[in-house]
Amino acid sequence: MLMQSAIRLVYPPQCLICDALTETDFALCGACWRDTAFIGGLVCDCCGTPLLGEDTGDREVCDDCVATARPWDRGRATLVYRDTGRRLVLSLKHGDRTDLARPAGMWMAQTARDLIGDDTVIVPVPLHWTRLLRRKYNQGAELAKALGHVMERTVLPDALLRIARTRPLEGHSRDQRFAALQDAMRPHPKRGAALQGKHVILVDDVMTSGATFAAATEACRAAGARQIDVLALARVVKDA
Numbered sequence: 001m002l003m004q005s006a007i008r009l010v011y012p013p014q015c016l017i018c019d020a021l022t023e024t025d026f027a028l029c030g031a032c033w034r035d036t037a038f039i040g041g042l043v044c045d046c047c048g049t050p051l052l053g054e055d056t057g058d059r060e061v062c063d064d065c066v067a068t069a070r071p072w073d074r075g076r077a078t079l080v081y082r083d084t085g086r087r088l089v090l091s092l093k094h095g096d097r098t099d100l101a102r103p104a105g106m107w108m109a110q111t112a113r114d115l116i117g118d119d120t121v122i123v124p125v126p127l128h129w130t131r132l133l134r135r136k137y138n139q140g141a142e143l144a145k146a147l148g149h150v151m152e153r154t155v156l157p158d159a160l161l162r163i164a165r166t167r168p169l170e171g172h173s174r175d176q177r178f179a180a181l182q183d184a185m186r187p188h189p190k191r192g193a194a195l196q197g198k199h200v201i202l203v204d205d206v207m208t209s210g211a212t213f214a215a216a217t218e219a220c221r222a223a224g225a226r227q228i229d230v231l232a233l234a235r236v237v238k239d240a
Helices: 002-010 030-034 063-067 082-093 098-109 129-135 139-152 173-183 191-195 209-222
Strands: 074-081 118-124 160-162 185-187 197-208 227-235
Touching: 030 191, 074 082, 074 098, 082 098, 082 139, 082 197, 098 118, 098 139, 118 129, 118 139, 118 191, 139 197, 160 209, 160 227, 173 209, 185 191, 197 209, 209 227
Parallel strands: 074 227, 118 197, 197 227
Antiparallel strands: 160 185
């Protein structure tokens, strides 16, 4: 306790985003918290995008998910991809801020509480080995491990492989994204067998069109998964 107190005197807790002091570690200051659009209330059951209206308990689906059939069963997202949410994702993805996975995992656990079952396993969307070599870590795997720790569920970080090296998809149209990711993933020849008959929650940092989650879902289906839900830290929302 004395050592921890001394450390706090020298290194007081700071906001995850800015340099403002906070009461606890791995927290946001008041200003950054206000700029963080957490998703709650009525959401699309397929992709987690927020919807207008009150949550009555009935299943609601957004226009995008009506127009584009989703191969997975249910989808959720924790943040809207804007302001602090966007900064968190980019810092985790490109800024070597793997420490952000811990609080993000706790937030995602709240989002996923209605998805978790007794036989649930958590699987990150895979990176191609060349991108993993360059980035040194898979941000989806970091989030999956943090979520698994909070929810006390098995994480299978190598159950899927990304066999196609796709270019960054920022700025691509929906059709271009789906075309680029078609057949881009498959089950690991050995470790993929762990998905047989399981309820899988696929985890990634951002959902935009849903093309990446769709490719990962098809790979899980090929491995024999019984049910597949998807969970993103952030969701790109129209007019957000």
